Amino acid sequence: MQVQHDKEGVFHIISIDGEVDASSSIILDNALEKALTTPTKHLLIDCSRLSYISSPGIGVFTSRIEDCEKVGTKLVLFGVSDKVYNVFRLLGLDQLIQIVKTKEEAKNLAA
Amino acid sequence: MMNRTIQVPCEKNNLRQIRSFVAERLQDFAVKPADADMLVLAIDEVCANVMEHEQAWNPNANLELSIWVENGRLVFEVQDYAPDCFFDPANYKCPNIQQIVHEKRNGGMGLIIVQSVMDAISTEKRGCYNVYKFYKNI
Numbered sequence: 001m002q003v004q005h006d007k008e009g010v011f012h013i014i015s016i017d018g019e020v021d022a023s024s025s026i027i028l029d030n031a032l033e034k035a036l037t038t039p040t041k042h043l044l045i046d047c048s049r050l051s052y053i054s055s056p057g058i059g060v061f062t063s064r065i066e067d068c069e070k071v072g073t074k075l076v077l078f079g080v081s082d083k084v085y086n087v088f089r090l091l092g093l094d095q096l097i098q099i100v101k102t103k104e105e106a107k108n109l110a111a
Numbered sequence: 112m113m114n115r116t117i118q119v120p121c122e123k124n125n126l127r128q129i130r131s132f133v134a135e136r137l138q139d140f141a142v143k144p145a146d147a148d149m150l151v152l153a154i155d156e157v158c159a160n161v162m163e164h165e166q167a168w169n170p171n172a173n174l175e176l177s178i179w180v181e182n183g184r185l186v187f188e189v190q191d192y193a194p195d196c197f198f199d200p201a202n203y204k205c206p207n208i209q210q211i212v213h214e215k216r217n218g219g220m221g222l223i224i225v226q227s228v229m230d231a232i233s234t235e236k237r238g239c240y241n242v243y244k245f246y247k248n249i
Contacts, residue, residue, distance in 0.1 A: 021130075022159045023123035029217075052130075054155050055224060059217030062208075066215055083148050090149070090227055091220055092208045 003031040011107060012038075015046040020057030029060045036064065041073055042110040046103065048079030053087055061097055074098070078106035116177040120170045121162035121191070129158050129176060133187075136178045140185065142249065150185070150247060153228040156221035157189055157200070157245065165193045165241065184230070185247040194239035200225060201232035 001018035014031050018024070035043055061075075068075045076098040080088070088094045100106050117132045119125040133154045137147040158174055166172040177188045205223045206216075225232070231246040 019127065021123075021126050021155060022163070023126060054126075054152055054159070055220040056159070056217070058220055062212050062220070063215045063217040065212050082145075086145070086149065087152060087224070091223060096208070096212055 001027055003027055005031065005035065008107075011042045011044050011110065012040040013044045013046055013103075015049065017049040019052040020050065020060075021052065021054045022056045025056035025060055028057060032060055032064055036067065036071075036073065042107075043068070043073050043075050044103070044106045044110060045075070045077045046079055047077055047081070047084060050079075050081070050084055053084050055091075058087065058091060058093065062093070065096060074110040076100060076106040076110045078103050115179050116175060118173050118175045121166035121168055121172045121174055122170045123159075123162070123168060126155055126159060126162075130155050132176065133178065137185075140180060140249065142185070149228045150187075153225045153245070154187055154189075156224050157187075157243065160198075160200075160221055161189060161191050161241075161243075164198065165191055165196050180249070183249060185249055187245040187247075188242060189245075190237070190240050190242045192239055193241045197234075197236055197241055199234050200243065201234060 001020055001024035004015045006013045012035050014035060016028060020028050078100050080099055088099060098109055100109060119128055130151050133151045134147060137150060161174055162168055172192065174189065174191045179186050200222055203222050205226060206219045211219050229245045230248050233244045235242045
């Protein structure tokens with residue numbers, strides 16, 4: 001699994017490529033840590049190449065939702081496949097994390 | 112005919128091999144892809160739990176997973192050598208997801224997934240082995 005950081009205007013975008021499970025969630029965790037230690041109000045997660053996620057990967061987000069809200073960082077996921085979305089939905093996290101289809105929608109929501 | 116059992120050392124990197132094994136077995140049983148995805152996820156969660164909490168990711172310890180169909184149900188059997196510990200996933204009271212978020216936790220969701228996906232769970236101590244069975248109606 002690999003992650004990539006990009007800046008597009010005010011938006012910090014983390015792109016995930018591959019599978020996030022117990023062995024690789026630390027990579028995603030470090031990526032979010034890095035993004036949140038540099039002040040960013042608009043954090044987008046590109047999941048279009050995320051092929052699988054299990055609970056350690058989901059945990060990277062659950063452990064940071066409150067911190068994002070506290071410092072005013074808008075966190076939005078986009079490009080999520082049905083397979084991955086079903087995991088968020090099963091856990092009820094589709095109600096607690098903003099998930100949209102496209103990057104444009106994500107930017108509009110996070111702006 | 113594909114082997115119905117896989118045995119792997121309790122290392123994180125072997126979870127992918129387990130997922131591949133489960134996915135291939137479910138194809139043999141013509142399980143619908145969307146259902147298969149959730150079953151692969153649930154077994155990944157089970158195996159990761161056993162490897163972490165019973166074996167502390169010990170590469171010298173093994174986990175064995177078997178899959179078969181019995182009386183119209185898929186049966187997933189997970190066993191490991193664990194003389195000193197026993198966990199009961201069937202009766203584990205999962206935390207609320209809002210509680211997890213509020214407490215900024217990154218764990219505690221695996222068994223929510225397992226309990227949601229599976230139709231029944233049984234546990235057994237067989238000598239020094241813990242044997243967990245997960246059932247899914249098909």
